[in-house]
């Protein structure tokens with residue numbers, strides 16, 4: 632196992648840290664001095680294989696986006712692309728996908744994945760969400776999945792009437808159905824908790840609109856869709872290992888006590904057409 636790399640180390644290394652060997656995160660134990668729970672940039676940069684196993688809710692978001700927006704033959708930017716869950720799914724219909732992430736290790740993980748899957752229409756590029764290496768008016772859709780949304784930069788790269796897309800949790804659902812369990816332990820991070828009913832797989836979707844979004848001009852109000860999605864991590868031990876490493880021992884015990892490998896999420900898709 633490689634020596635422990637702290638969150639501080641990754642900050643000092645800027646965007647150029649090497650990833651840990653695959654499965655290195657499994658050797659972690661809860662007595663380690665720097666647990667780094669909730670440090671998602673650190674997880675995706677230092678343990679991209681762990682982040683990739685975890686990021687299944689992004690598949691649910693992309694499946695739902697597919698019902699709302701036809702990506703066929705479009706040029707897509709996936710900003711804060713991480714290990715490629717959204718980019719790979721978008722590539723099934725898109726003409727080209729530019730997957731942009733700040734961290735070299737994540738970009739390398741994504742490039743390997745894309746190569747292994749034989750995808751010739753995905754370009755992984757290293758860049759910051761605030762100043763991407765993409766030209767003005769060059770993309771039809773800018774997707775931000777569980778990632779920083781810099782409205783001004785997204786507006787710059789979108790063509791007139793291009794689509795700005797944000798994918799992530801609804802308020803109070805930062806950790807899906809685990810949110811209520813973890814809230815007392817992480818009061819600085821979890822400030823609201825959605826109702827238990829919203830994590831019921833039968834909870835109906837909800838639609839709303841946003842009249843303004845990040846101060847950029849829109850053709851019409853942004854549409855917002857909330858829906859419930861159940862993710863299956865394969866088996867209970869795997870789910871406990873993944874969620875325990877990311878969120879801490881309470882999450883691990885929650886999974887083991889329930890003896891299930893699933894987690895329900897209440898997810899939100901926000902889509903708007905930009906006016907230029």
Ligand SMILES: C[S@@+](CC[C@H](N)C(=O)[O-])C[C@H]1O[C@@H](n2cnc3c(N)ncnc32)[C@H](O)[C@@H]1O
Pocket residue numbers: 671672675676686689710711712713714715716717731732733734737758759760761775776777778779
């Ligand atoms: C929570 S992950 C989401 C990954 C992916 N979009 C998904 O849905 O699975 C956030 C990603 O944003 C990247 N990131 C963080 N800060 C960034 C920045 N300033 N510019 C670009 N990417 C950034 C991180 O490296 C990480 O891979």
